[in-house]
Amino acid sequence: MQTASDSTTDQNSSFATLCRWMAGEFSNQGQAMAEPANYAHIRVAFRPLPAGFFPGVGFYSEQAYDYDLWSPYRQGIHHLVEQPDGSVYIENYALKEPMLYAGASREDSILASIPSDGIERRCNCSMLFTPTDVQPDFSRLPEGASPDLPGAEGDGLRYVGQVEPGDNCLIPREGRITYLVSEVDLTDKTWVSRDRGFDVETHEHIWGSALGPLRFEKIRSFAEELQPLD
Numbered sequence: 028m029q030t031a032s033d034s035t036t037d038q039n040s041s042f043a044t045l046c047r048w049m050a051g052e053f054s055n056q057g058q059a060m061a062e063p064a065n066y067a068h069i070r071v072a073f074r075p076l077p078a079g080f081f082p083g084v085g086f087y088s089e090q091a092y093d094y095d096l097w098s099p100y101r102q103g104i105h106h107l108v109e110q111p112d113g114s115v116y117i118e119n120y121a122l123k124e125p126m127l128y129a130g131a132s133r134e135d136s137i138l139a140s141i142p143s144d145g146i147e148r149r150c151n152c153s154m155l156f157t158p159t160d161v162q163p164d165f166s167r168l169p170e171g172a173s174p175d176l177p178g179a180e181g182d183g184l185r186y187v188g189q190v191e192p193g194d195n196c197l198i199p200r201e202g203r204i205t206y207l208v209s210e211v212d213l214t215d216k217t218w219v220s221r222d223r224g225f226d227v228e229t230h231e232h233i234w235g236s237a238l239g240p241l242r243f244e245k246i247r248s249f250a251e252e253l254q255p256l257d
Contacts, residue, residue, distance in 0.1 A: 053243035072132035151195035
């Protein structure tokens, strides 16, 4: 596997493009306003980690309700590794003490305090992002939906992400062991995602929205914080 430190950050490279697009804060306010009974207003942020945390590019992420941004309900650490075919493998890590670093997407000093030994690999839960010009079916707007919602862009360069194959990203939920099916459609301005959990034995859908994906628009870019690679 090629490591991120072996790649270049040429402005036209596929890897650099994905990094720039991913580095930002995203909001699904439009979706929440259009369907308030079905969707809460959520913010998702991917903030570049300080140089040296990983060889190459890493992100801290947090997901929080708009009314309580300093109490995220999901946090993570991500190491991006370029592949020879132009795809990007993203290793996912959990923080050992996540609430110590809540708000790191908003406060530089908190971000800088995250220790590299304070994380644990989420085994079998990596994502693979592939560049394509075809919008995946899951992110397309349903008939009758507002054309202003994210996901209406149609075909064009994007990165489609899926959890690594094998159905082995295991998450306990509601007293059952489930496996994660995660899908992402990333463009320069939008992040459309759908996470669902299925019973490992029956494959029954246990958790995750049955109504469709979350549709986020980029409201802030952190691309200027990305460190050049050697």
